[in-house]
Amino acid sequence: MLPFIWILFTLTLGKMNVFFVPHSHNDAGWLETADWYYENKVRHTLDNMLGILNLIPEAKFVWAEIYFLSRYLQDYPEKKPQVISMNKQGRFEIVGGGWVQHDEATVDLEMAIRQTEAGFDYISSELGINEVKIGWQLDPFGHSSLTPALFEKMGIEVLVFSRVEYNFRTQLQNSSNMEFIWKPQGLNSENGVFTHVLNNHYSSPSFLSLWFWDEHCYGQLPANETGVLNWYNIFSIQALEDYVLSTAYKYKTNNQLMLIGDDFYYTDWNTTYYLIDLLVKISEQSTNVNFKFATASEYFDAVLSSSTSFEVFGGDLMPLVSAGSSGHPSYWWKPWTGYYSTKPHIKQLMYNTQKFARIGEIISSSWSATKLMAYEVDMCTHHDAITGTMKEPVYYDYLQRIENDQQMLLNELGLQINNLTSTNSTSSTELMIPYKVLFIINPLNWAVKKTLSLEAASEYVRIFDTSNQTIISQSVPYLDNYKSYFTYELQGLQIKTFFVSEYAYKCDGCSIPSTLNNIQTISNNYITIELTKGLLTSLKTQNMEYFIDGTIVRYDTYMSGPYSFVEDEPAEIICELETFNHYSGSIVDVAESYLRYDQDVFIQRIIVDKITDSFIMTFYVYAERNNDIFYRFHQIYKQKGWFYTFNTANLQKRYFEPNASNKTGHNYYPITGGVVADLGDKFLYFIPTFSLGAGMPFENVFELNLHRHPSYDDQLGIGSYSGDIYPVEHEWIIGFTDLNYQSIWDHFLDHRSSPIVFFNTFNNSLTTNFSLATEYNTIPQYKNTYEFLNNFDCAYLSSLVIRNNSYIFRIFNKCNTQIKVDFTEDFEELNLGGLPLNNMRKFNEQGYLELIAYNNTGKNVLEYPKGDGNDGIMPYEMKTYKLKANGIMDKNIMSEVVGGDINGINGLSYSMIIVCGAGVLGILIVVVAFRANKRDKIGLEQLKIELD
Template sequence: MAARRRKMDRIVVLACIILLAGIIHPSSCRSSKPSVKSSCGYQSCHATKPGFINVHLVPHTHDDVGWLKTVDQYYYGSRTGIQKAGVQYILDSVIEELQANRERRFIYVEMAFFWQWWEEQNDSTQDIVRDLVNQGRLEFINGGWCMNDEATTHYADIVDQMALGLNLLNDTFGECGCPRIAWQIDPFGHSKEQAFIFSQMGYDGLFFGRLDHEDKKQRMASKTMEMIWASSSLGKTGWLFTGVNYNLYQPPPGFCFDILCSDVPLIDNKKSKEYNIDQRVTDFLKYCQQQSEAYATDHILLTMGGDFTYQDANVWYKNMDKLIKYANERQANGSRFNLLYSTPSCYVKSLNDVKKSWPLKTDDFFPYGSDAHSYWTGYFTSRPAFKYMVRQGSNLLQACKQMDSALSWNRATNKGDVNVMKRAMGIAQHHDAVSGTEKQAVVQDYQSRLHEGVVECQKTQTSFYQSQLPIRGQALPDVKYCQLNVSQCDVSENSSRFVVNIYNSLASNVDKYVRIPVANGESYQVLDPDGNVVDSQVIPIAAGVHAIPGRISTATDELVFLAAQLPPIGSKSYYVEKIAKNHRRVSFKSKLQRFIPGQDHIISTDKMKVRVDGTTGLLSSVTVNGKEFFVQQEFLWYPGYNGDNESADRRSSGAYIFRPNGTDAFPMRRTMAAAIITAVYTGPLVQEIHQFYDSWVSQVIRIYRGQEHVELDWVIGPIPVSDKIGKEVISRVTTTILQSDGTFYTDSNGRQTLRRELDDRESYTYTPTEPVSGNYYPINSHLYIRDPLGEQQATILVDRSQGGSSLVGGLIELMVHRRLLHDDSFGVEEPLDETAFQRGLVVRGSHYLILSDGPTSARRYRPLAQQLYKQPHLSFVPTALHFNEWKSLYRTQHQLISRALPENVNLLTLEKRTDGSYLIRLEHIYDVEEDKVLSAPVTVSLHNLFPGFVIMSAEEAMLGGNQFRKESQRLMWNSMDRQYSSKRPTKFPDVELQPMEIRTFIFHLVRDNRLDK
């Protein structure tokens, strides 16, 4: 009996611990605030009429989160001379009009704006909005922080920005705040990975407005404007119903009832000389008939809204009320049209009820051409410096969320606000932000927001180190951060002793070559966490980096050393000190090779050899592990077409459009040598060839000991335009893999790989009209070519979004920078002529070139792509302490997880949630049949993954983290094409991952008290 009482006491204590720790699962999509009984969802839809063409009128507004005006200018309605748009008035007006008539509906999309408005409302207004949401009269569609771009975004950022909006909706509105439909009506092309993300977030459908003009024409003729998108190799779990809007996202011509429009209102007073209701309804129904002929069912969706419409919602609703009334009255006289207020989700439910078999789509919707000469492929590269800033911000955010989690479970204070970075990064994913298609003043606002986020993240990093590194409570000196992208660092340049903290946010051990600027002419010694001397090398900074505008540094050298086996989700500290030049373990000074005119230049390491032609100055061959690949790389430029945009064939190249004047790209130099070799440096760790192409283009070809890729580190700009010619600069790699002949492979948002065919489209008959830009695709991670037998492959990895292609067999090209003098007339109304520091923009970037045997290619580029995206983060601490003194006071190595995950698994996300729980996302980084071994399903155990803690409870969630997987009920669809099956997952904490699968878990941690004994 006593033993039983003791057992019961332990159970009661454990229950108390669980309650105190907040380990209570909230129901899926349940609000934290009680609300009235809800009737939202599909049950709130208005009834349709069988035997009629049901016309679903969808009142909506499309509110760009920055474009011609900044986010705040759009929200508050300022700068009306640029655009008459004020989002706060839209929401005020719509809420008032929805209350006036229970039949009315409205959808809202951009949570960045809605949340700004919501936080300004009083309790009474918030209660009204909750009631409207619970009744299904106000419905959230999409639900992300913004309507993100789909070409230039990394998949991790798409997931983050969607999750940010979805979870705020969940916390505020519960189940009725969960969007069911994705609404990507304005992005300029649509990716397969984006569709996969939506499917894994539990969406029932996706609608968009933009697709290639030929694709749309053929779909309208064949009534295939709606389809099932098979977005991955995961089977039906990756299926997503997808519909193309008939008129982009605009209302029928002549039926825009808005203060921004000049269309004639509906006048039903027969005593008025302006009476027009009969003719207006007739015209509207003619349009409905025309649209219905392009769709396969008796349901059509009409987008009743546009850019920043509904600032006076009464104008819209008063006219639509009349339209519905008088159109439906005609049913008594034989009309087959039934008009109703609706939403995209109600429309999808109506289509699902039809039980039709739909065509299956397996490719994507790139590139997008709005006409025969307007291919929206320039924005894949536009504003390359901002694209890099966004990519670096993404990497930093992932690390900060991990550090914030560690601070939380160790009950330490985080002096930074990670939410600032989450929201800044969320805004940056907008389809007129990272895309580079905004005005110059707007991109500067985006950059300012990101900078604020970076500052807060650095506070989090500092809090993490101050919490984790001290051993005896000794306060850690101030942690400093440097601008290493321009090789500038006050600490390393001016301190005799300093510590470099290197944080690895990958769940695998990583080797990272560190490069930091140091004082000129000095020698250094580097010690690892155990005090062992690490090989190091001092090498001159390239002249092109020296000349980057805004660089404030006198350093001419960089110290290079290998940070080996960085711990998974953890940090290592390296101790660096100046030392006498005659010291036995001083850093190795790089040797400058002697030039012999006309002779080839060769650099080599233990695994690689690079040859540069002595006559042309260009890369000529790369040898990897004894196998030689003949390859050439050079920079060229396309002249941008200067037109007046009065017709399709006079379209200019601009922020959106890439349209070269001709098909030939011009070399930088017209002399005998295409490039001049200015220096060749050799040493035990790194070897480099410095190239000079022109006064505005230079490059370093670099190889490191132990690595099997070539790094191409380039500096481009200011692009000269004194000749009045805009220029599109490319890096072109030519190989002997000639059999690739029109076939190449590109990533989808940094994840899946898609096969491309020159001058061909999988889904429709394509007419080549722009031989260069019509074959460009977005590259966020990798582009490769290979021979048909798969024996050789050439892969290039990018450090930001760029446009790329293979226009000739054996050739790869990537657009790295562009400066244009004419607008392309798609709304920005200013040319893409970026400046910084009173001159044309200068950009520094890098490509990784991998030459490999086909069977091993995936395991060469997949991990390296992850490392390029999640580069380790460096921080610096100046100190007067000797190494042994430092080590006695501070930890020099620390990791947040107990072990590395399998090599084909990535820990995509680890973050703290507002309710005290934690979210983790695990992904399989290989696709089906990419690798004979690593493409197999893999099981990961999370048991004892977090040292010192026990996972007390866990539940699998949908990808957005806003609902539990077991409670997600997606609509089921039939397809006229092949069927897929999916396997049941293993039971937590053993997580089975199929190729390209991402799984999300919400869990609670409690401290393992056994460690205290």
């Protein structure tokens, strides 16, 4: 029967071509620390495979994690020429190219770009590799539509992964669609990426796997030449050919990708040699199948050079639900939705440090031409780091790495800011008591008016500027201290210098104490918030009231774990209001609720200032063992598909699905950018400061995961779950919005990139902790203000770094209107990863692929507006530019005055100007209110950007 099947198959598709692609998946920490893995595993893998490439001409190898490769080549620089040579020969291929394989559920757009750019920068500068075509996300626990949108803009054509929801996989396999074109709309994605779902996992077929010398038991593989011959004689070649035939129906062409490897593979020399030697013999002696060694690119070149067309998918592949252990009933299926919120402390620390990294890059690059890289933060985007899915010692290792990067960034920022703002001029200000130096930085490159705060031990704090003018402030009790709130307007990318003095008594200019009452209504001229028993009940605008009754609930965790969350309905409603305080004043009103649950007290604060139509909600929480804690909102509006998730690329409508046994976990999603709820006449948005999970346990309910502390391991990899000793404080901005991308991006950036309040220390480092700041009693010698770049309302400066004597900067168009760009010869456009632009391959499309579970379809993604051409930056697109750097920025010469007749939309013209003078070069983004009939060039070379 078998020969007949082979004949039939060959007549249909032609002879099968199987591409052996050796690889090793190397987690940058998981069960062991990254250092342990490097010393005990990774360096041996690289040693062995580089040796194999020298000994066996047919052998090839692919490598993904640049973090480990950079360590190896730093330790063994003599290996670098071989890596470069083998890459040029097409035998050692870089796939993925990021510092690590980042998680896709808990990492936002900028975090994903930064870690990938770190890897791209290394391979370009150190290895001369200026192109990565294969995206390699083998192990993340579900895949976001942000990924293909981002990868396309990075020049990546193909995405390879293995983990996909069980029902998705079944549908894809049965329809021969395990390869498709993933074409989301985000970031002005046009081609999409060609997506390959691996047949099973990223491991070798079981009969080709390594044996018990490894810590994993994969099967039996001969470890010497006699064993190879015995294996060949017993199994002949038939077992492998049967395997190929049994899986061929899942793909559309007569080419099959067979990964040879697994976690930390090829660490034993003898087994590595005989495995590769066995595969050589197979490739030489098989007659029914063409077996050969290849890189990943060779396989995809073969697939995409065929005349085959592929279906297009436009949705999102979250969440991941797996079928669990063999033999278990469907209610044991594992929804990989818990890690969205597992160990929230590391997520909060990552996002806080990311904010410092961005502004640190901009300041260091523009002021001192210093290359600043937060490599430890980049490493902790790894899918077993920010996710919280690791052994306990590894968790603490990650936290230390992030804290090290944070301190490095604070030291560098302090050095740069003190250089920028210090002056030797004599001040006439006379200070009666010691003061602390306060720096406020606006990370956005447009003006903002914000209500800010600082924490101090005294109720009486005076904030004043370099001319001794008092900044009016209001004090509000905060735990055992006080917060002083004040409102200030900052220009784009501006640093303001203030001074703060504490008093033990009331003084002229000191913070005005708040008035205390117990009224559970808090409001300003734009919005009114009603609370009941300390929790949100309704929100009122000037003419409408929207009911969103809030409760705190807990789930038992006996079916959950670090990776998974299984809702055990009905959830228990918890918390009783223990204390309520309403502090009111001229700047803010703060409603503070102390909510008791068992031995714990959770603290909710709602902060409403006088100037905005949104409000801030903070929630301090810690979950004891066996608790999943959620903030739940009920709404009375019966729209279907009222719950939207924003992943910093796409807004996607999510429909409630009843939790039938085969749909466990389908209603929970990762929130990296925000949640938008349709309340009928208005849309309500929640934007967090760091990622978390959210879902719909019922059709008219949504809930945000505050903290989780499972009691058990969920048998998905760790083996035993370690506890979490850290509480966390969430901070959400909440308000009403129109459902469009410009509004969502405005709110998102306004919150995520809100002004940062730093204090100076004696060694010119910075701190966000007032109590750690240094007191001075000398005459202050600081400039009042410093601006890096002028305001530019639509073009968000995502990053500005200096590398290889060039400025590289990313611009995101957050507006609904195309920005046109005219280049001069000094500019070069790069891809988002910082490598040269290359022509992207076009794919043959054939209809649309609609996945049956979750209503997961591109039809549910909010459509993007389109520009009217390809010149410039489309709405909600990000682009990267490169400019030769000759020195440091000098703000004093960075200005342009333009006059003339008003024309164009709203009479606005935008210019990105490169100012050169006296050997000093800088980058300026400037908003000009009038477009001149004839620009005064004044010897400046410029990149002109005009609002279309």
